[in-house]
Amino acid sequence: MCTPEETSLLQAEEAFSALLDRINTLIFEPLLLTGEPSDCKERECVQLLLKLTEQGRHLRDLTQASLGTLRQRLRSPATFSLHSVHLLHRPDLFLEAYRQYFGTYTRCVVVQIFQKTTSKKSEFWRSRRKALKQFLTSVTLETSGAAALSGVLCQPLTDHVQQYVLLLLRLGDAVGEHHPARELAIQAADGFVTLQSLIRQALEEASATQALWGTLSSRLVDALCTADRRVLQDSQDMPVVASPVRADRVLLFNDVLVLLQGNGFQTFDLKLVWVEASPDKTQVSSRYEFHVITPEEEFSLSARDAHSKACWLSKMNQAICQALSGKTDIPGQEQDQDPEGDEPPASRSCLYTFRTEDRLRLATYDGSWSWGKPHGKGTLKWPDGRNHVGDFHRGLEHGFGIHLVPSGTEDKYDCYKCHWREGRMQGYGICEYANESVYKGYFQDNMRQGFGILESSPQAPQPFKFMGHWDRDKKNGYGVWEDKDRGERYIGMWQADHRHGQGIVVTQSGICYQRTFHADKMVGPGILLSEDDSLYEGSFTKDLAYTGKGKITFPNGYFLKGSFSTGVGRGFHTQGILETTAHPLDPMHTCKRQLGLDAFPVESRWPGIYQQFRDFIRFDCPEDAQEAFLGFHIQTIKEFRKSQEYLFCDRSNPDEVSAKIQDILAELPTHREPESLQLYLQKALKSSAHPLGKLLKLLTLAFQATYSGVGANKHLLVLAQEEVQHHAKEIWAFYRGLLRVALKQQGQIQEEREDADKSAPEAYRLVLPLILPCFYPELFMLYMLYHEKEDGLYSQGIVHLSLFPDTKVLEYLDVQKHLWPLKDLTLTTNQRYSLVKDKCFLSATECLQKIVTTMDPREKLEMLEKTYDEIENTVSRVLEREYKLPMDDLLPLLIYVVSRARIQHLGAEIHLIRDMMDPIHRGGLYDFLLTALESCYEHIQTEDMRLPRLARVSNQKALW
Template identity: 30%
Template sequence: VSEFGPQPDGHGAPPHSRRPIQPLVSPNRAALRQPHRKPAPSPAVGNFQVMGGFQTLTKPSLDFFGKNPELLKRLSECSEENPTMADLLVALFFLPTHHLHEYGRLLLKLATCFEVCSNEYQVLQDSCSKFESLTQLLKRKRKDADYTCHFWKSFPGKMTDSLRKPHRRLICESSNKALTLQNAGRFSVNWFIVFNDALVHAQPYPDLRPLCLLYTRQRLHGRMNRLYGLKVITPEETFHLLASSAMEKAKWLRSINQAVEQALSGAGQDTTSVDSGSGQKLEPPVSRTASYTFYKDGRLKEATFGEFWAPNKTLNKSDHYQGHWKDGKMHGVGTYASGEVYDGFFQDNMRHGHGVLRSGKLNTSSPSVFIGQWLQDKKTGYGVFDDITKGEKYMGMWQDHLRQGTGVVVTQFGLYYEGAFKDNKMMGTGILLSEDDTTYEGEFSDDWTLNGKGVLTMANGDYLEGSFNGEWGSGLKVAGSYFKPHLFLDTDKDKTRAVKLGRLCVRAEDKWKAVFEECWRQLGCEEPGRGENGTAWENIAVALTTNRRHIQDRTLESLEVIPQHACDTPLHPLGRLLETLVAVYRMTYVGVGANRRLLPQAVSEIKSYLNRIFQIVRFLFPDMPEEGGLIPEPTTSIQDKKDPGSSDAPLESPKPGRVVSSSALLLPVLLPRLYPPLFTLYALEKEREDDVYWECVLRLNKQPDLALLAFLGVQQRFWPVSIPVPMPALGEKQQVLSSTKDVCFASAVETLQQISTTFTPSDKLQLIQLTFEEITQEVQALLKQDFLWSMDDLFPVFLYVVLRARIRNLGSEVSLIEDLMDPCVQHGEHGIMFTTLKACYYQIQHEKIT
């Protein structure tokens, strides 16, 4: 045991076994020589647990050990009853840490072999203390990993992907409303999460603030603020917070300050859980050296500061303008920054025309964005206001900075209101719908406050009619009558209960007037359509040649011929118009605006864009016929195609010409840029129907090809008996067996699947037509003769192709085509084919699986 001679009891070790004591006592001899340093165990196992690694290993472990992994339970020394596989894996990987305590006890027993005053005794005692400290440290680290792993399981999935990091550990969070934002809106969500490296404000999207530049202050003004208030200062924002109690306030201050102190010391990744019972008061240094890159919109965006920081040092907030001038005044398009940032048009030093105002980016806790019309420096006309803190979006009319007139409000909780506004409040007649389809139509006196006569309709069709008073969601006082229409045979009155949306909102033609007026002004027209065509082209030429270096010559040459090319460059008035319309559309219908009840308005808005842009195109190309007019085919081309001998009995009547359509001309240019938010609305609106359809598709696709063809009633003469092999040799074909799957009409199925990769209804209809042609070609090759379909024969075959195509959101695709397809093709060949696809969709929904 030792080379230092016999022990007090007279028993010594054999001479050949005597070795120095130091190599036995600690795996880290440097730590023994420097007692102030703590052991630094590897965090790999904890990081693996935090990232969900053990859950990922569950399936392969079950495959290897079986459903009753007794061997794994013995290896992990787990004493729990009925542990899960993930629990066993965690216990197994943390097993070595459980032995550290035994190592310390062993060293303590070894120390009894030496004199208390000896150097060996002291070394062994110190080493034992090191092992005990290491044991406690590892226990805390495992506790941190367990706490963080449990947190990620309950955290919203979309935000988990962006926030979950191997080294990141949870300190505390406010999901229990222990800490809230002062003066927050009623429907706002403000969730604060303190990690060991950042403070996260989820509202509703996560916003990270690095701890090294986070400062806390106690609020001393007012009794409530003195007891429960605290202020958190970051480089770009200041939060005024209220805790639920004085104890919670002390806990949060201590937690944040401890996390900041550890982040500054470089120990942020080794932080441990906050001990709420600790009385130690940590005060991080006021002056710090750190690097920070501003990321919010504003004058300092993307600027990096890497110097000295202090919370009382104010940023340079002198006003900044970059843009056009006239007579020494801001006039034209420009950007003005003064704490909040305005990007848009000016007139005589005032915001005038279309513009975007981003507020609350640098010095407040209420960020918001307004995009819309301005009149002499005031919000007046149509505009969209996105209050990110409250989680509300308003789309409607304004007057002198106040909501005035008709408008729509949607919230992140699914509430929808359309109706009258007065003095910035919901006042007058309106319609309110909740996420579960509960509807109120009647009088309002304030935001979300019912006051007066109205009708409240439940999701099941029952309704209350009478006088209402109270705030939505906080209890209503009702004096009236309760009706259950489904109990009576007369359903005419029940039909009148369905609320028609869109009556109390701004018409699509009245939206974004300032955007179109600015485009007309750029063309030299004071009013839409009133101006000289030559002047318009001169203005276009000036705009393009002034910035000729920014675009290709090939594009310049085609701008006067093809309107689509004009939309590809923001230098052209049409291109700038399109760019602005895409921005306002996304601003309206993305985020909180992704509400399924806004779909009719979103579709009407696109149709309004098409009509108004088409008016500009016809002004630039005056020879173009009006909407629905005909462009006659050149006479020479028709005569050239005719055979002299067949003039008396032509095989095909000459086409009268091409129908002029704003949809056919402009939708291929506009829709691809608006497609993501628009299709999201369709998917939300058709979610229930698509789920029913998809469940049926999955169940029917379990059947082999021949069984499915028989089930759908396809005539046997249309059943493919053989198909070409993938790599044919001398026309070799593969026999279709009873178990063969996904091979019949494969080319038609593949063609129809491409419908999800296209944007415009015309492209989708073209693919439907190609699918029919693929089916016809395969049947003709099978029958070895020309064949004319009847709908009774064609429908089951096409139904089979639709099922095999497995288009996830077919209902959304069908609705988009139906709403935006060119009217001139509705009653033609494409219209009939589309009707067949639509019938297949509804047939699948109601198909009897059994």
């Protein structure tokens, strides 16, 4: 059975539904017949009226749906429960519909749509004034048509909302405390109570805003009046004085702060307004003052008393919070008002175009802000096409950022991917220029500074690559220039973008020379090494023509000393003395002459690489500047040229997790024992995310740029060898620096036990074997070129010895027959010992062959020691007793094993081992075995081994 309260609710819904039908017929339908709008503002008014009409009809439809469920409830109370009534089942639909309706209604009030509508068709609405007033509960004779129209569209609806509250509360009380519909009714009533408050506040703000427009000039109204804008505070109602700017009136709206200045005004978007309520209390004049901070201006507002100041501060903070949250004038359930006194956040995200500041004039910034300054990640765009995407700090570019600068050519930009500090490029970066050349290196004050690599496009008319030191955007100091078009490489000193000082030029044809340069011009005498290994000392032209006094030393040791000249059509002329009889120089003096040793001390090469890593240590490894000091590595660059994706992408090796420096420093002290340290260094040097790995990567690039390709010249071997050894020392020093910082952060003290002399053995023992594989291809090529002649003679001897069986070679080498491992030979019935090849000392031969399978000098020496052990074990097995080989027996046996191992470029292998082995082994067993191997190598080069003397000796012995 239905309650009287349900019947009352049904009657109220019937009356309200009928009222909405009449309003639709008498008001909404005529409103839609306003005609075509003549301008944008009229078009906006028409759109608002259409929207209000749609929302009014939606309210009517909801009311009729509610009425239908109430009627069904009255007809069938036993089968249709109370909580199925539409108003109780979905009160959120009703609340949202009323919010939307009154939101549009207040917009119409603010822009005075009802006044404009009634004045446009005054006769029509004057004729309907009496009908309109019938909808209102309180009217007077002075009520205008506009006021009546406005009241009809508002008062009946607010009255019905209030009626909903009373009826739902009564319904909740009537159904009983334990009825399932009681809670629904109470919740619905609470929602309408909140809605009443919000509607009342919205209507008051709309009325106040509408009244404000009447106090302003039409020009100001046209500029400031928008449908969504509401006035919250007016200095005429609660006075404040602005300083140092002059303002006749201060208006606080829900979206902007406005300073009226005569006939002009200034507006400040509240999303970018910060209020600081912390005046200097020592000055009486500023006691009620608070500061307003905007992107381009700062000023103060002074109130008369503490109450006025608190009121303004509260209203401004609430308005800023509302603007940041995007709330409407009728907020929804999830957008309840902020609690009193809440302060807006200091950090915000917003779009703003600068107007007055010189550096940023007309630039648009979209990103994070803090206290009026760009702060955080954002994008800055200038009208001339410049574009910066990255990190900002207190208004300046600071941190990693991408900067695009138009080049003047359509769709062509210089693209800087770099670290910034206080608005200027500072640290590691990559620049892709519009001409498709690329610079990877360090910047300072927007200029290339320190180590850097500049490489042109391969399709450039004169392709090049420079790797070296820069100073104030110019090549300065030690560097390597490769002219890919001419096939030349310059290694040496630079000044102001010119070759200046000592330099070495290596050509693709094999010619190389060392000369002093002055502003790209050669001055003074130099050294020129020709492809045929002749050496010229004196002056020569850019075209490598001898001129003036000089000396030519030929490969055979003869030399020509005199004056040289060339002329057009005259060929080459000389006048001097050719020396052929006096003790000629060693031929190796020319073909193995080394260049640059005195000109470029190893400590002076690549200072720009080491400096950044040293500074990183000096500043205690700052994590926020790790990339700026040590650089970053990415797989692809150009695809991110105009995209913010690059800003947030992982710029480390994609196959690795980018290591944080603090994690690295925390782990470092845990690896102090030799074995653990060796494994740690091996892992760190292979990781492109580890500082040690980054340093090694840069050093490897510099080494390849110098000694690969055109730079693979035997006259540069010692330069390369020195660099590798020096790199090992520097990497070890960098590791020690990292360890010192790590211990410092953990409150420990590192023992001061290392100087340059003491650290060298550890660098050789721990670091050099780990880094040598990175330099090995280029370094070994230089060793091969350096020992090319010796290896050629050695190869001839090996080829000749390979023609003969084992027993013949052993006999020729005067190996005592009781040491021959004949029992190891398995012969068929048709074989003789004299025909067997490559069977004797097979285990030792196979062991020696493994010397080429590793790049570590220590492992190569270990293979050599195992070879010696295998020879001795074989002899002991033959003699059936332990036998220690004397040198007289060892050397011929070792020569035999070397001849059968057939190792290519053995001279290069021997000398690389000797140069790169740990100094601790010098004078020890390894040194002795290496010396023995070198003796075998030299013996095989002798003429007796290279000529068919062995065959003649064999024939003579057969005749005897």
